[in-house]
Amino acid sequence: MVAKKIAVIGAGNMGTALLRGILASGWGEKAKLVASHPKQEKASTLAKELDIKILGDNAAAAKDADIVILAVKPQILGSVLDELTPVLRKDQLLISIAAGFPTSRIESAVGMNVPVIRAMPNVAAIVKASATALCAGKHATTQHVAEARKIFESIGLVVELAEYQLDAVTGLSGTGPMYIFQVIEGLSDAGVRVGLSRDVASALTIQTLMGAAKMAEHLKVHPAVLKDLVTSPGGTAIAALHSLERNQLRATLMDAVEVATARSKELGQAHDAKPTTTAR
Numbered sequence: 062m063v064a065k066k067i068a069v070i071g072a073g074n075m076g077t078a079l080l081r082g083i084l085a086s087g088w089g090e091k092a093k094l095v096a097s098h099p100k101q102e103k104a105s106t107l108a109k110e111l112d113i114k115i116l117g118d119n120a121a122a123a124k125d126a127d128i129v130i131l132a133v134k135p136q137i138l139g140s141v142l143d144e145l146t147p148v149l150r151k152d153q154l155l156i157s158i159a160a161g162f163p164t165s166r167i168e169s170a171v172g173m174n175v176p177v178i179r180a181m182p183n184v185a186a187i188v189k190a191s192a193t194a195l196c197a198g199k200h201a202t203t204q205h206v207a208e209a210r211k212i213f214e215s216i217g218l219v220v221e222l223a224e225y226q227l228d229a230v231t232g233l234s235g236t237g238p239m240y241i242f243q244v245i246e247g248l249s250d251a252g253v254r255v256g257l258s259r260d261v262a263s264a265l266t267i268q269t270l271m272g273a274a275k276m277a278e279h280l281k282v283h284p285a286v287l288k289d290l291v292t293s294p295g296g297t298a299i300a301a302l303h304s305l306e307r308n309q310l311r312a313t314l315m316d317a318v319e320v321a322t323a324r325s326k327e328l329g330q331a332h333d334a335k336p337t338t339t340a341r
């Protein structure tokens with residue numbers, strides 16, 4: 062992609078991960094990147110580290126950009142859009158990563174035929190292993206989707222979906238790293254429980270997780286087939302599986318994804334309300 066001027070509004074965890082991904086991609090150019098952060102001290106530390114401009118003023122950051130990435134929390138996106146609207150033009154592309162915030166809300170807040178893309182990456186963007194789903198708003202063309210794809214491919218895998226599926230994506234892969242961190246902690250504790258040191262238990266857990274994930278990725282078979290590979294008659298795996306089934310591991314995961322999906326929908330409806338809790 063010919064380097065476009067990109068502004069990242071809200072250089073927090075995800076905004077910074079995107080900036081790093083773009084910078085490492087080979088097509089991103091430092092001189093064409095700008096970001097905003099409300100805290101002066103954080104802004105200058107980050108500016109020094111990434112060697113790009115980080116401004117305290119969102120509108121000033123967005124003004125000359127070709128692509129504006131909205132990476133603030135969903136609860137303040139409404140007020141940030143109010144700040145940006147006076148400087149936005151309809152030849153700019155707006156990309157929002159805010160959980161639950163529909164493209165139609167952004168389009169009507171901005172009040173012109175501005176192209177909007179909604180994206181749901183995940184925190185593994187920090188290590189360039191995000192899983193991102195993208196959808197296009199009413200005025201976004203295939204060219205805009207291609208530009209957004211290029212940006213998010215710099216931090217991992219990208220899929221394109223219809224917008225009605227984005228809350229489900231938020232519940233599954235947007236929130237997903239947290240499920241896996243719980244699994245890592247639980248298995249690592251289990252290793253300590255059966256007599257291993259914390260370091261050994263953690264290293265074995267993480268490698269086992271990555272090995273199992275690689276098998277699922279490469280062999281492309283249903284996970285039940287992979288489970289059958291390890292469960293020999295009367296062996297340890299089938300004994301452990303019986304315990305997981307008794308304790309309803311799969312139903313627990315399904316419940317978690319379902320409530321996170323519902324919470325994403327709620328955020329989409331209530332983003333203008335004063336936040337009572339912080340939200341992903």
Ligand SMILES: NC(=O)c1ccc[n+]([C@@H]2O[C@H](COP(=O)([O-])OP(=O)(O)OC[C@H]3O[C@@H](n4cnc5c(N)ncnc54)[C@H](OP(=O)(O)O)[C@@H]3O)[C@@H](O)[C@H]2O)c1
Pocket residue numbers: 070071072073074075076097098099100119132133134135137141158159160181182183184235236340341
């Ligand atoms: N984290 C995830 O796993 C994840 C995954 C997918 C999507 N998302 C979405 O990504 C967005 C950012 O999440 P995050 O986890 O990166 O949160 P974050 O680390 O809190 O980043 C948001 C950043 O915006 C800054 N900010 C606050 N008020 C601002 C304002 N008025 N103007 C400009 N910047 C402002 C915050 O500064 P302060 O810290 O000083 O308040 C913070 O640095 C959210 O919409 C979230 O739904 C997050």
